Amino acid sequence: MKTVLMILDGLGDRPHDVLGGKTPLEAAFTPNLDKLCEHAETGIMIPYKQGLPLGTEVAHFLLFGYPIDEFPGRGIINALTRGFELKDKAAYLSTSWAYVEEEDGISIKERWVSDLSDEEVVGLMTVLPDFLDGIEFEWKQSVDVHGVLKLEGDKVSPELSDSDPFYDNSYVMKVEAFETNSENANYTANTINKYLFEVYERLKKHPINLRRIAEGKNPANFLLTKWAGKKPNLPPFKEKHGLNSAIVANGLLMRGIATLLGMDFIRYKGFENGVEIALNSDYEFIHLHTKDTDEAAHTKNPLNKVxxxxxxxxxIKALVDSALRGDILLIVTGDHSTPSSGTLIHSGEPVPIMFIGKNVRIDDVKNFGERSCAKGSIRMFGSDLIQMILNLTDRAQFYNFRSGSKALNHIPKEINKLR
Ligand SMILES: [Zn+2]
Structure with a gap:
């Protein structure tokens, strides 16, 4: 049986006065989701730990059944979306072009220089140093002011803290060895700090920036860095879970995750088209994803999310019909909570979840919402999901069976015969 996992990114939310104390999901008129809910086993899912906000990439890594300590860092996912061929002795960092001024440190005036054109980025990047203290540097644009910086060399370590403080009007942070005292991490951190000063020296007198200043615009005179990661060594999704799989989405980040885990990626034109692709393709596991819910929450207006x-x-009408006919196992949930008010970017509440399919134990919950589903029968973590899917689709292998040289969570399609 085919499984469709529909993720509404940043699904969970908080109660808002403007919605009469309801969450956006509770306040929204969603007859199709509620119809599914009437025929579903429902509950709540803790993405990782209670109260701990996650980013989309690490939340998906857990949902897809990979251990969090093997998460290679978002810098790696960004590098994969840019087509970097990952190298062993290298670290990959996410970067943004920023405007800074020196005053008791390096003060950030604009964290992402928002009106920087692609042509200007191409012009500015030519002066970035490509070699410093035995480390090779290479920068590629990902989208707009964002990019990926590769550091390569024998002494390169990815165990690095961020220079991007993640808040506006703050200061560039010193890059430090992160959670280690290793010589290579300290060496790499010191070299990046030197590199960032050199970048600043070169960019502040760059003709493009002098022109921008003359035009009354902010110069892009700094490269903020964050999320260092290294080449991972992960088994592909198919090998790990025995399922042919695809991510059906419209964002670059999802493409990076698909590449990281060896899943196919199909880009849809609108969510309805995504539903069509999910229903008409032959994969055993399809992850249908929309970022729109999360982005609406980031506007900090709960009505937008509603x-x-x-x-x-x-x-999702076609998806509802298919699930209610029992053709597929459908799971509807989110990867994390994104509050539509307040200062947090993402928040640490659990998310509602529902399973619709022929083997599920339908419960009494009739409306898909955070508090209604909390009365449902399921309490689970994000990392439980794949095992539950394998079970509900009759693929789960008896615990401790040794069908081959590796421990498996699924019944293998082929065995090694004794001949
Ligand atoms: Zn978000």
Whole structure:
């Protein structure tokens, strides 16, 4: 049986006064989601730990059944979206072009120089140093002001803290060896700090920046760095879980995750088209993803998220019909919570989840929402999901069976015959 995992990114939320004390999901008119819910086993899912906010990439890494200590860092996922061929003795960092001024440290005036054109980025990047203290540097643009910086050399370590403080009007942070005292990590951190000063020296007098200043615009005179990671050594999704799989989405980040885990990636044109692809393709596991819910929450207007839920609800009719006919196992949930008000970027509440399919134990919950699903029968972690899917689709292997040289969570499709 085919499984469709529909993720509404940043699904969970908090109660808002403007919604009469409801969350956006509770306030939205979602007859299709509620119809599914009537035929579902429902509950709540803790993405990793109670109260701990996660980013989309690490939340998906857990949902796809990979251990968190093997997460290679978002810098790696960004590098994969840019087509970097990952090297062993290298670290990959995410970067943004920023405007800074020297005053008792390096003060950040604009964290992402928002009106920087692609042509200007191409012009500025030519002066970035490509070699310093035995380390090779290479920078590639990912999207707009964001990019990936590769450091390569015998002494390169990815165990590095961020220079990007993640808040506006703050200061560039010193890069330090992160959670280690290793010589290579300290060496790499010191070299990046030197590199960042050199970048600043070169960029502040660059003709493009002098022109921008003359035009009254902010110069892009610094490269903020974060999320260092190294080449991972992960078994592909198919090998790990025995399932042919695809991610059906529209974002670059999802493409990076698909590449990281050896899953196919299909880009949809609108969510309704995504539903169509999910229903009409032959994969055993399809992850259908929308970022719109998360982005609506980031506007910090709960009404925007309500509207997105209502729009999506109208686009999933075919999926609802298929699930209610029992053709597929459908799971609807989110990867994390994104609060539509307050200062947090993401928050650490659990998310509602529902399973619809022929083997599920339907419970009494009739409306898909955070508090209604909390009365459902399931309490689970994000890392439980794949095992539950294998079980509900009759693929789970009896614990401790040794069918081959590796421990498996699924019944293998082929065995090694004794001949
Ligand atoms: Zn988000």
């Amino acid at each position: 509207k997105v839920f209502e729009r999506i609800d109208g686009e």
